[in-house]
Amino acid sequence: MRAGRARSVRILSGIVAAGLLAAACGGGKSGSSGNNVSAQQALIIARSMDINSLDPQRAYCDTCQIYLTAVYETLLGLDPKDNKTLVPRLATKWSSNSAQTEFTFTLNPKAKFADGKPVTSADVKFSWERLKGLAGSASYLASGIASIATPDARTVVATMTQPNSAFLAQVNASYMGVVEQSVAEAKGATTAAATDKAEKWFLANSAGSGPFTLASYKSGQEVRLKRNAAYWGTKAAFPEVVMKQTADAVTQRQQLEQGAVDIAMQLSTDVAKNMNAKNVTVRKVPSFNYVYLALSPGVKGGEALTPDVRKAIRLALDYKGLLDVTVGGAGRSQPSPIPNGFLGTDGLAPPARDVAQAKRLLAQAGVTKLSLSATYPTLNVYGVDFSTAMQKVQTDLKAVGIELKLNPVEISVWASKIGTDGIPVTALYFAPDHTDPSQYVQYFGLMPGSQWQTWTKAPARPQENQLLNQAFAAKSVNERGALYKQLAQAMMDDGVIIPLVNPDLYLAARSDIKGMHYSACCNLDLSQLSRG
Amino acid sequence: MTATVDSTVLTPSVVNVESRSEQGSRSRRARLPAYIGLVIVVGWTVVAATVPLWSPNDPLAPVGARLLEPSRAHLLGTDALGRDVFTRVLWGTRTSLPVAFVVIVASVALGSLVGAAAGFFGGWVDAVLMRVVDITMAFPPILLAMAITASLGPGIRNALIGMVLVWWPIYARLLAAQVQSVRRRDHVESAVAIGASRWLVLRRYVLPLSYTPVLVNATMDFGQVVLLTASLSFIGLGARPPSPEWGAMITEGATNFYNWWIAAGPGVAILSVVLGFNFLGDALRDRLDVRD
Numbered sequence: 045m046r047a048g049r050a051r052s053v054r055i056l057s058g059i060v061a062a063g064l065l066a067a068a069c070g071g072g073k074s075g076s077s078g079n080n081v082s083a084q085q086a087l088i089i090a091r092s093m094d095i096n097s098l099d100p101q102r103a104y105c106d107t108c109q110i111y112l113t114a115v116y117e118t119l120l121g122l123d124p125k126d127n128k129t130l131v132p133r134l135a136t137k138w139s140s141n142s143a144q145t146e147f148t149f150t151l152n153p154k155a156k157f158a159d160g161k162p163v164t165s166a167d168v169k170f171s172w173e174r175l176k177g178l179a180g181s182a183s184y185l186a187s188g189i190a191s192i193a194t195p196d197a198r199t200v201v202a203t204m205t206q207p208n209s210a211f212l213a214q215v216n217a218s219y220m221g222v223v224e225q226s227v228a229e230a231k232g233a234t235t236a237a238a239t240d241k242a243e244k245w246f247l248a249n250s251a252g253s254g255p256f257t258l259a260s261y262k263s264g265q266e267v268r269l270k271r272n273a274a275y276w277g278t279k280a281a282f283p284e285v286v287m288k289q290t291a292d293a294v295t296q297r298q299q300l301e302q303g304a305v306d307i308a309m310q311l312s313t314d315v316a317k318n319m320n321a322k323n324v325t326v327r328k329v330p331s332f333n334y335v336y337l338a339l340s341p342g343v344k345g346g347e348a349l350t351p352d353v354r355k356a357i358r359l360a361l362d363y364k365g366l367l368d369v370t371v372g373g374a375g376r377s378q379p380s381p382i383p384n385g386f387l388g389t390d391g392l393a394p395p396a397r398d399v400a401q402a403k404r405l406l407a408q409a410g411v412t413k414l415s416l417s418a419t420y421p422t423l424n425v426y427g428v429d430f431s432t433a434m435q436k437v438q439t440d441l442k443a444v445g446i447e448l449k450l451n452p453v454e455i456s457v458w459a460s461k462i463g464t465d466g467i468p469v470t471a472l473y474f475a476p477d478h479t480d481p482s483q484y485v486q487y488f489g490l491m492p493g494s495q496w497q498t499w500t501k502a503p504a505r506p507q508e509n510q511l512l513n514q515a516f517a518a519k520s521v522n523e524r525g526a527l528y529k530q531l532a533q534a535m536m537d538d539g540v541i542i543p544l545v546n547p548d549l550y551l552a553a554r555s556d557i558k559g560m561h562y563s564a565c566c567n568l569d570l571s572q573l574s575r576g
Numbered sequence: 577m578t579a580t581v582d583s584t585v586l587t588p589s590v591v592n593v594e595s596r597s598e599q600g601s602r603s604r605r606a607r608l609p610a611y612i613g614l615v616i617v618v619g620w621t622v623v624a625a626t627v628p629l630w631s632p633n634d635p636l637a638p639v640g641a642r643l644l645e646p647s648r649a650h651l652l653g654t655d656a657l658g659r660d661v662f663t664r665v666l667w668g669t670r671t672s673l674p675v676a677f678v679v680i681v682a683s684v685a686l687g688s689l690v691g692a693a694a695g696f697f698g699g700w701v702d703a704v705l706m707r708v709v710d711i712t713m714a715f716p717p718i719l720l721a722m723a724i725t726a727s728l729g730p731g732i733r734n735a736l737i738g739m740v741l742v743w744w745p746i747y748a749r750l751l752a753a754q755v756q757s758v759r760r761r762d763h764v765e766s767a768v769a770i771g772a773s774r775w776l777v778l779r780r781y782v783l784p785l786s787y788t789p790v791l792v793n794a795t796m797d798f799g800q801v802v803l804l805t806a807s808l809s810f811i812g813l814g815a816r817p818p819s820p821e822w823g824a825m826i827t828e829g830a831t832n833f834y835n836w837w838i839a840a841g842p843g844v845a846i847l848s849v850v851l852g853f854n855f856l857g858d859a860l861r862d863r864l865d866v867r868d
Contacts, residue, residue, distance in 0.1 A: 294833040314643065314656075314832055369642060369657055422812055429831050432656050435818045439638065439657070450817045453730065 087282040087557075087573060090290035090305040092424070094455070098261055099246040100221050101174045104181035106425075106475050106567055107267075107287065109218045113566035114269055114285070116221025116252035119149050119168065119200070120212060124561040124572060128479060130212055134163055134222060134253065135200075138215075144207040144517065147215075149200045154276045157224040157253045165194035170225040170235065172202070177235035181495070182219035184486050185477065207517035209524060213480035218566045227251040255280040255571040265289050269570070281574035292424060297552070300324055306557050306575075309568065311550040312427030313372035323555045328374060329562050331549040332383040333475045335370070335428045337361075337437060337542040342501025343466030345417055352409040354539030359402035360444040361437065363395045366544050369436045370428045375547035380532035381488040383546055386481040387521070388528025392536075395543075402444045415447040418469035421455040425473045426547045433544055434471055462499050471544070478565050481528045485512050488541045489531065500540045508534055606862075613855025616848050624669035633660040635667040635820045643835050653837035655828055657818075664820035665841040671821045672849065675732060676801040679739045680794050686740065687747025688790065694748065695755025695786075696778050706752065709745040717742045718807060725813045732805075732821070735814040739804055743797065747790050754786035761785075788864045796857030799850035806846050822846050 094105040100116045119135035122128070130138075135149040155163040169192040176186035188208050193201040204211065214220060223233070228251050232241030250258035255277070256269040269285040288305060290296050293315040296308035301321040311319075311326070319326055339357065341349040349357075363377040378384055379392040406414070418437070423430045431452055438448040448469065453461070461467055477483050485508065490497045492504040508531060515527035535541060551560050559572040633639045638658030639650070646653045652661035694705040712720070724738035755778075758764065764781045772781075806823030808814035815821030822842035829839020 292831070294830070314834065318834070424831065429656070431817050432828075432831070435657055438818065439636075451730070452812060452817065454812075 085282075086284035086286055087307070087570070087575070088305040089285065089287045089307040089309075089568075090296040090299050091287050091308075092291050092296075092310055093267070093287060093289050095263075095267070097180075097243060097246070098250075098258065098267075099243040100219070100223050100252070101171065101178050101182075102180045102243055102246075104219065109475070109477075109565070109567040110287070110570065111258075111267060111269075112218040112221050113254070113563075113568075114256040114570040115250045115254040115258060116218075116223060117155070117163075117254045118216055118218065118220050118222070119151075120216045122216055122479065122563060122565045124563060124569065127562075127564040130216055134168075138212065140212070142519075144209045144211070145204045147202045147204075147211050149202075149215075151198045151200065152276075153198060155253055156274065156276045157227075157251065158257045158272045158274055159224070159227070159251075160274055161224065161226070162197070163222060163224075163253050164197040165200045166197070167222050167225045168192070168200045169194050170228070171222045172220065173235040174223070174228075174233065174240070175219065178237045178240060182217070182477070184483075184495075185214045185217050185219055206513060209516050209518060210478075210480035210482040213478040214483075216565050217478040219477060221252060221254075224251040224253070256285060259284070278571075280571045282570070285570050293427065300552055300554070303554065307551075307553045307560065307568075307573075309549065309551055310425075310427065311552050312424070312429070313374040313548075313550075315427070316550045316552065317372070319552070324552060325555045325557075326550055326552045327560075328548045328550055330376075330385075331426070331475075331547065331562060332385065332564055333426045333473065333549065334378055334383055334546040335425065335430070335433060335471060335473045335544050336381065337544055338467075338470050338472060338496065338500065339540050339542070340466050340468050340470075340500035340502065341540070342503070343468055346466070346468035346500075348411065348414055348416070349468065350409055351537075351539060352405045353411060353414070356402040356405040356409070356411075356444060357441065357446065358395070358536075358539055358542050359398045359405070360440050360446070361395070361542065361544070362397045362440050363544075364397075365440070366433065366436050370433045370545050371426075371547040374427075375545050378543040378546040379536060381535045381541045381543060382481045382484045382528065382532045383476070383543075386476075386479075386484070386528075387525050388481050388530075388532050390525070390529070392529070392532055397440075399443055406444060406446075411445075413445065413447075415449065416441075416469050417449045417451060418471070419451040419453055419458065419461060419467045420471040421458040422452045423455060423473070426549065428473070428545060428547055430471055437471075437544070466499060466501055475567065476564050481531075482512060482515065485515075485528075485531050485535070489535055490538050490540065496540060502538070502540050505534070505538065607859065609855040610859030613852045613857075613859065616852030617856055620669050620673060620845075620849055620852070623666055624673045627666045627670065631663055631666065633663040635659065635664045636818050639663075643832065643838075645835075646837050652841040653835070655825075655838050656832050656835075659818075661825070661838055661841045664825060665822070665845050667820040668822045668825065668842060668845060671732065671815055671819060672802050672805055672846075675736055675739075675805050676798050679736055679743060679801045679805075680798055682740045683743035683797075684747050684790060684794050687744040687749075688751050690744070691748035691751030692755055692778060692783065692786075695752035696759055696774070696782060698756070702752065702756075705748070709748050709752075712742070712745040713749070715742075718804065721804060721808060722811070722813060725808055730813045730816070732809075732815045732819070735805065735808045738808070738813075739801060742804075743801065746793065746797070750789050750793060751786055754789060755782055758782050758785045792857055792861040792864060795860050796854055798857075799853035802849045802853075803846060806842075 093107040095107050096105050097103045117134050121131045121133040123131045134155050136152045137150040140147045172186050176183055188204050189202050190205040191203045231245040234240045247261055255272050255275045257272050259268040259270040261267050267287040271280045271283045293312045297315050299305045300308045316326055339349045339354050340346045367373055377395050379395050382389050420430050434450050441448045487495045489508045490502055490505040491509040497504055511531050515524050518524040549562050553560050556575050558574050563569055639660045640654050640658050642656055642658040644650055644654040650660050655661055690705050694702040721738040721742045724741055725735045728734035759782050767777050767781050809821045809823030810827050815824045822845055825842040826839045832838050
């Protein structure tokens with residue numbers, strides 16, 4: 045009898061659970077329709093957000109590029125038609141001396157911040173000096189600035205420590221946006237990391253001149269922007285833009301199909317495939333983004349990663365297989381840390397697998413049995429699932445006798461580990477900050493103090509620094525191209541950064557969304573978007 | 577004169593008189609879930625023990641194109657790396673079942689030790705130990721297991737430690753209550769009265785009469801531990817890639833959501849193991865539980 049009652053209770057519980065599930069599904073639907081209503085006014089973007097800060101001089105992430113471009117204007121913009129040509133933004137005119145050491149910008153007199161105050165040369169000076177002084181990840185963009193003169197309120201003269209032919213491209217990076225000095229300083233902003241206290245304020249407020257202002261930010265949930273009603277240029281079409289945290293590509297696709305969001309731009313090939321929902325447009329475009337393997341010979345556990353072993357690892361990888369496994373073939377293999385299409389990459393031999401040569405190199409290095417540990421973030425970026433990619437790497441390395449133990453960790457754990465002990469083998473991703481190849485040399489090259497020279501603790505190669513300086517000083521594009529090609533080859537020979545896959549980007553949006561372009565500097569320019 | 581028969585008098589005796597074959601049939605029906613459970617559990621155990629001898633493919637190596645639909649060549653299709661999902665499901669038993677076994681055995685051992693001490697000695701020993709149990713049980717098991725595993729670092733060994741630390745209080749509380757009830761029985765008090773040592777009394781007269789609920793619970797919990805192991809792996813705290821662990825495989829299935837077969841195989845495997853052990857535990861309870 046008791047058992048019978050227990051069974052009845054179980055059945056009843058099952059019915060209740062099923063009812064709750066149905067209610068939950070129903071709730072989801074009504075939630076979607078609620079979103080549909082708001083979508084008539086607002087643009088909703090589903091994104092897996094990697095925001096580290098909303099402080100314009102501290103932020104450094106893919107989502108930050110979108111945010112900063114929308115809220116903080118740069119002096120120069122990038123023509124969305126070719127992703128190459130610089131166009132006026134805050135500056136109407138710009139020029140440089142023949143030595144590429146002095147750059148002069150004339151600000152648009154109409155340019156004003158969201159509170160109505162004009163954008164002045166003093167604001168530019170403060171912003172760039174703050175970017176340099178805070179020494180964050182994007183500070184390298186301003187590190188070559190020796191001084192900034194402001195002869196009048198509309199003229200900015202930036203003097204470099206040495207010739208820098210990449211400076212105009214760097215100015216176009218979203219991290220070089222201009223913040224309103226008086227507002228920022230009132231909230232504790234300074235140009236020195238030790239005294240600056242404004243980061244918290246920037247999480248809830250903004251002080252830019254862009255077509256949008258920050259309405260609110262809920263960490264791990266959403267970034268809400270509202271149209272800058274006082275914008276001095278062509279006003280944005282959307283009164284509100286919401287970037288909604290949507291971790292995985294599957295959910296992004298489902299929300300887009302249901303009409304709960306307007307844009308999803310992190311779909312993988314497998315998820316984007318066979319997407320034939322009504323009123324949704326999917327476009328596949330080449331990108332400069334890539335996922336790479338990093339080998340750190342100078343850290344604990346990486347001692348065996350000698351130049352020969354690193355070269356053997358490079359030869360052991362099945363690049364075509366990696367492309368197939370990670371993005372279903374929708375992308376390209378990339379030989380050097382400078383992506384295909386950037387200056388200096390023409391004619392570089394594509395990476396190819398050579399197991400026999402890899403084995404020979406390992407034997408030559410006296411390596412008979414090698415076991416390495418790979419700690420990498422559990423990410424799915426640009427449609428590449430890191431776990432899948434690393435399992436493929438593991439299989440490829442096994443073929444040459446290298447055992448790779450995989451240790452996926454949360455990105456925060458990864459960040460803490462890479463910055464302290466270092467990680468012998470890892471994987472990460474990179475999207476360009478601007479259109480000049482120098483950024484890759486500065487970030488991935490083994491120049492003393494570069495990001496990856498620091499992380500890998502590999503012996504510094506000052507000759508890369510010399511080559512970069514020559515490229516900065518080069519008078520012609522051809523000369524610069526030749527020097528960057530040498531640098532690309534040098535970084536390939538370093539063997540600490542091995543690009544795995546350069547995936548295509550899927551731009552998926554409701555069919556009525558217009559103006560969606562992939563930007564090489566800024567990811568997605570929200571001001572270009574409209575509905576209709 | 578017509579003889580009348582009072583049906584109200586006759587009916588009960590008619591109902592009670594059930595044929596032997598009907599009784600047998602009812603008994604067989606009642607035992608059916610137990611048999612199903614037994615077959616499932618024994619089946620998976622045999623698979624776990626012998627799969628290296630007859631495995632259709634290498635669970636870690638690609639055997640064909642990626643994301644192939646189920647076919648004769650690949651009964652459950654292939655995953656994103658071109659590995660045979662069916663083979664990986666079979667090999668998954670070699671992680672899930674041993675882990676669950678170790679967790680249950682270790683939890684029963686630890687829980688029994690604490691529960692027996694608390695129940696038998698009573699007083700402050702009971703108060704202290706049961707408060708520890710209360711504190712541990714105040715947290716939802718999955719959350720506590722996650723917290724412990726995350727603090728120790730991801731990996732199946734640490735997940736195992738986390739699960740043991742979450743699971744032992746269940747047995748401690750159960751055994752403490754049983755021991756408390758048994759130790760007041762006459763035969764135990766008689767043993768104490770004639771001078772038997774505490775250890776002897778506990779071992780010979782108390783524990784044998786207290787263990788049934790623990791055994792039943794442990795059997796039913798086996799499936800739950802398999803589920804918890806899979807849950808920890810699903811959120812990245814358990815098995816490391818490329819281990820063919822069921823929870824980790826379901827995560828891969830979630831990434832490849834539109835290729836249903838990747839998650840379906842391990843999902844059904846987990847379902848069957850949980851059901852199997854539940855059926856078995858139910859049957860064991862019906863047969864052994866003193867309350868029934």
